[in-house]
Amino acid sequence: xxxxxxxxxxxxxxxxxxxxxxxxxxxxxxxxxxxxxxxxxxxxxxxxxxxxxxxxxxxxxxxxxxxxxxxxxxxxxxxxxxxxxxxxxxxxxxxxxxxxxxxxxxxxxxxxxxxxxxxxxxxxxxxxxxxxxxxxxxxxxxxxxxxxxxxxxxxxxxxxxxxxxxxxxxxxxxxxxxxxxxxxxxxxxxxxxxxxxxxxxxxxxxxxxxxxxxxxxxxxxxxxxxxxxxxxxxxxxxxxxxxxxxxxxxxxxxxxxxxxxxxxxxxxxxxxxxxxxxxxxxxxxxxxxxxxxxxxxxxxxxxxxxxxxxxxxxxxxxxxxxxxxxxxxxxxxxxxxxxxxxxxxxxxxxxxxxxxxxxxxxxxxxxxxxxxxxxxxxxxxxxxxxxxxxxxxxxxxxxxxxxxxxxxxxxxxxxxxxxxxxxxxxxxxxxxxxxxxxxxxxxxxxxxxxxxxxxxxxxxxxxxxxxxxxxxxxxxxxxxxxxxx
Amino acid sequence: xxxxxxxxxxxxxxxxxxxxxxxxxxxxxxxxxxxxxxxxxxxxxxxxxxxxxxxxxxxxxxxxxxxxxxxxxxxxxxxxxxxxxxxxxxxxxxx
Numbered sequence: 001x002x003x004x005x006x007x008x009x010x011x012x013x014x015x016x017x018x019x020x021x022x023x024x025x026x027x028x029x030x031x032x033x034x035x036x037x038x039x040x041x042x043x044x045x046x047x048x049x050x051x052x053x054x055x056x057x058x059x060x061x062x063x064x065x066x067x068x069x070x071x072x073x074x075x076x077x078x079x080x081x082x083x084x085x086x087x088x089x090x091x092x093x094x095x096x097x098x099x100x101x102x103x104x105x106x107x108x109x110x111x112x113x114x115x116x117x118x119x120x121x122x123x124x125x126x127x128x129x130x131x132x133x134x135x136x137x138x139x140x141x142x143x144x145x146x147x148x149x150x151x152x153x154x155x156x157x158x159x160x161x162x163x164x165x166x167x168x169x170x171x172x173x174x175x176x177x178x179x180x181x182x183x184x185x186x187x188x189x190x191x192x193x194x195x196x197x198x199x200x201x202x203x204x205x206x207x208x209x210x211x212x213x214x215x216x217x218x219x220x221x222x223x224x225x226x227x228x229x230x231x232x233x234x235x236x237x238x239x240x241x242x243x244x245x246x247x248x249x250x251x252x253x254x255x256x257x258x259x260x261x262x263x264x265x266x267x268x269x270x271x272x273x274x275x276x277x278x279x280x281x282x283x284x285x286x287x288x289x290x291x292x293x294x295x296x297x298x299x300x301x302x303x304x305x306x307x308x309x310x311x312x313x314x315x316x317x318x319x320x321x322x323x324x325x326x327x328x329x330x331x332x333x334x335x336x337x338x339x340x341x342x343x344x345x346x347x348x349x350x351x352x353x354x355x356x357x358x359x360x361x362x363x364x365x366x367x368x369x370x371x372x373x374x375x376x377x378x379x380x381x382x383x384x385x386x387x388x389x390x391x392x393x394x395x396x397x398x399x400x401x402x403x404x405x406x407x408x409x410x411x412x413x414x415x416x417x418x419x420x421x422x423x424x425x426x427x428x429x430x431x432x433x434x435x436x437x438x439x440x441x442x443x444x445x446x447x448x449x450x451x452x453x454x455x456x457x458x459x460x461x462x463x464x465x466x467x468x469x470x471x472x473x474x475x476x477x478x479x480x481x482x483x484x485x
Numbered sequence: 486x487x488x489x490x491x492x493x494x495x496x497x498x499x500x501x502x503x504x505x506x507x508x509x510x511x512x513x514x515x516x517x518x519x520x521x522x523x524x525x526x527x528x529x530x531x532x533x534x535x536x537x538x539x540x541x542x543x544x545x546x547x548x549x550x551x552x553x554x555x556x557x558x559x560x561x562x563x564x565x566x567x568x569x570x571x572x573x574x575x576x577x578x579x580x
Contacts, residue, residue, distance in 0.1 A: 101560040194540035208540050237546035238539070306523045317500065324501070326573050328564035338576050342501040355502055359512055360519060362500040363488065372486070373523070378536030380529050385537060418518055434540030459541065 003028035022072025042160035071114030076169035079120035082201035094349035104201025122156030143483035151181030176427025183402035183452025194434035195240035198233030206315035223247035256290025261395030265301035274445035310377035317361025406449035
């Protein structure tokens, strides 16, 4: 195998023994990028020079006895994460020239651990989308089928891992934006509990839903990335002051005797037969491991997308009010007065999907409609959270499909906003309830496209997710195919 | 509930966005599709349910009131389209 094909833990072992060095690993990743990036377009910008410099620095650290798992590992960052001195666009024309004065806390944590940043990964504009088609910088293509979407909004971060254009990546998940592309690209993706990872330096979309998380080639790598990025941060007042366990200690553990909840609402109409088949096989593997699968009910599932449409757009409308063409971001030319600076800069700087969501959110919060929309949605959100609390009294974790279908065609849903929102139907609930979720590859469709199974747990129970996902990955022994690029 | 073109123009004004007549047309139809889907929320009985505005139960995050390092004036202005004398510059507001 080539170096860029390896996992974090495999490379770490080779780096420690001196079998390879970080510069060689980074060069291998860039050779791969040079070979496939023109077809995949996973990145908005590459950090070639910076990467080779930090790889050399990592080699000095390793030589001096550094034991960090991530030291010298090439990692991609979704372009929604601020990088000090390096352009960060959030996939938008609005921020096409924005150079952050500081690093996001999660970025800083990876840097401290010695990770080597390869580049800024493509994404839907302001993370609003499920296909990476709304990016101002062009679409990303699914490495498994270049005519299809990698999913979104972290489509570039998922495609880069699947195409071996990095070893792991960091994405963000507001309604499924890590887990859905992970499923569609055949990689592992985790959304941690709300508050587990600092959002400082994450360009805001919907502040009560956004969470940063890793996309990796396997579950052990996911644990390694989580160990690096989870911590309380005084710079994010919503980050949790709860101890972070060593997630690696949950690997290689038994799950016999566990109760695994199967919510019947997640196996309803609209689920692709190949996905159903693959997820059923996953249930079989979990049962063979000695866990008991129990039916649970999440009665408000059918309302999740509607609640999300209101809550996320209301928060987005407020968050994106900051883009006014004054302090940073795009400013329109030829304007006469201040109001025109605002209106023209925003109208030219934002794309159609972002405007659509700002409009919906502004409407939902406008005078006379607040109770009917935002308040109502927040009340139903409380019922959704309650559903999960009740379900987790009966089971340790919940198992569902990650996405109702494998990767859809580019262009298939882009002109039908509602159909696009419904592609996140199984992932949105975790963001609304604030709970953690992980998507793990569970096979392929008859057309050869990857399929993902999702595990959900109660707040701050990421360890349980590592445990079952790792047990599943080990026992299922899903065929290790690589996309034929 | 449905929304008409006049309301779309009013909401655009609130959001500081400007649309062409064709865009107004498209947004009116898109938003109406989404709003009619959202109507299903009215099927849920929420009488007496406390709205959930945060993902986690949280209280205030207090800290000591001490000065810590922050961005310099120069760094704060580095991304501004126009600056003047250490400040952000905007078009004249008062004639």
